[in-house]
Amino acid sequence: MKHYQWSRLLRLPFLEPLKWEKGGAHGQVAKVKIHPQHQAWKTPSSSSAQTSCFAVKKFIAQDTQGVANFNMERAALLRFSKQNSGHKHLIKLLLSYQIEDRLYMIFPWAHGNLAEFWKRYPSKPSGRDALWLIQQCFGLSDGLSKVHGYNQRLPRYGHEEDMADMDVANRGRHGDIKPENILFFLGPESDRGHLVVSDFTLMRFHSEDTINKTAANMVGFSTAYCPPEVQHGSDIYVDQKYDIWTLGCVYLEFITWYLLGYDAIRGRSFKTSSGDILQSFQTMRRNDHGGSDDKYFSHVPGLLPKVKTSVDTDAT
Incomplete structure (x- = not known):
């Protein structure tokens, strides 16, 4: 899975501003809808890209350890996010990207x-x-x-x-x-x-x-x-x-x-x-x-x- 690097001037196809309401020791999470013409993912909660919601995780990567945490989690997720290597009861990584020094991952949005x-x-x-x-x-x-x-x-x-x-x-x-x-x-x-x-x-x-x-x-x-x-x-x-x-x-x-x-x-x-x-x-x-x-x-x-x-x- 390719890791994307985008300019901060690029307008992402999110249908509403990101609100970082949930967070943990290594990052924050926001709920978002993505324009259906820019994605075709099916989530566990919906079979339609029109109604799907997603979770964007922003990593706290202010130092080399933060970057290392991102890389290790991404490497672990990739083992179970490929077409034939996933598991219904393991979370699936949909996309990872970077804007300047900020690192992000996109997942299906869970209900809790x-x-x-x-x-x-x-x-x-x-x-x-x-x-x-x-x-x-x-x-x-x-x-x-x-x-x-x-x-x-x-x-x-x-x-x-x-x-x-x-x-x-x-x-x-x-x-x-x-x-x-x-x-x-x-x-x-x-x-x-x-x-x-x-x-x-x-x-x-x-x-x-x-x-x-x-x-x-x-x-x-x-x-x-x-x-x-x-x-x-x-x-x-x-x-x-x-x-x-x-x-x-x-x-x-x-x-x-x-x-x-x-x-x-x-x-x-x-x-x-x-x-x-x-x-x-x-x-x-x-x-x-x-x-x-x-x-x-x-x-x-x-x-x-x-x-x-x-x-x-x-x-x-």
């Missing part, structure tokens, strides 16, 4: 992230919703399996020479799986839509020989969902199991939403069907072992990290 979905849509425990939840959890794990490199086909017997054409650095690690980095797209397939893993900023790719050689203190992470090995710093190396832990945390919250609703995940408390008021899952984790954070494990210096009692209780 998974945390916003939980808050916006009440759970409806039923056979239909249970099937949808299972399908989405399977899709997310299958997409992550593609990132991890386990979906890459090996050469047929007798054609081992084709190994030379395979990318040896095909073992990926997303590095920041959390509800805020899982987007939902509403569409004709389901009234619940479908979920997509996004934000490849921290994604890194390794060969089979180096996938287990990244020091834990060199990995960016979100505090609530980080695995126990981050407590040990440079003495411990992380691998793809890092993503399995964080995805498992998301699944546990997903099932909690399905059974009990949003307040049971992130509110201070929630009301049960019998009228009792109980602490939310997040509040229980914060109170567990006298701690103040909402990690899924506790750690006492000198001892091995341990899954919090509230997590064991919620999981059972």
Whole structure:
């Protein structure tokens, strides 16, 4: 995919001014409609270029590290944005461009992230919703399996020479799986839509020989969902199991939403069907072992990290 460099005098075919309303550590995002004569993309939410909306991500690239972040995320996205290499549950890069020293990417516009979905849509425990939840959890794990490199086909017997054409650095690690980095797209397939893993900023790719050689203190992470090995710093190396832990945390919250609703995940408390008021899952984790954070494990210096009692209780 070509990266375009345009003059600041060039008028882009956006139908309204960009409003940078959403942002993160590495950039800001704006919603835009693009004139249909200048694009023919079909998004998960619409099969027509006339009605599609898009997300323009502007990167904070004020130094060499910011440019490096852009290049690494773009390289990771390109692996899953080509015609025959994509996955329904992985975000797709549509275009990247540059105006002077400002860097941009264009994606399909999502209706929100998974945390916003939980808050916006009440759970409806039923056979239909249970099937949808299972399908989405399977899709997310299958997409992550593609990132991890386990979906890459090996050469047929007798054609081992084709190994030379395979990318040896095909073992990926997303590095920041959390509800805020899982987007939902509403569409004709389901009234619940479908979920997509996004934000490849921290994604890194390794060969089979180096996938287990990244020091834990060199990995960016979100505090609530980080695995126990981050407590040990440079003495411990992380691998793809890092993503399995964080995805498992998301699944546990997903099932909690399905059974009990949003307040049971992130509110201070929630009301049960019998009228009792109980602490939310997040509040229980914060109170567990006298701690103040909402990690899924506790750690006492000198001892091995341990899954919090509230997590064991919620999981059972």
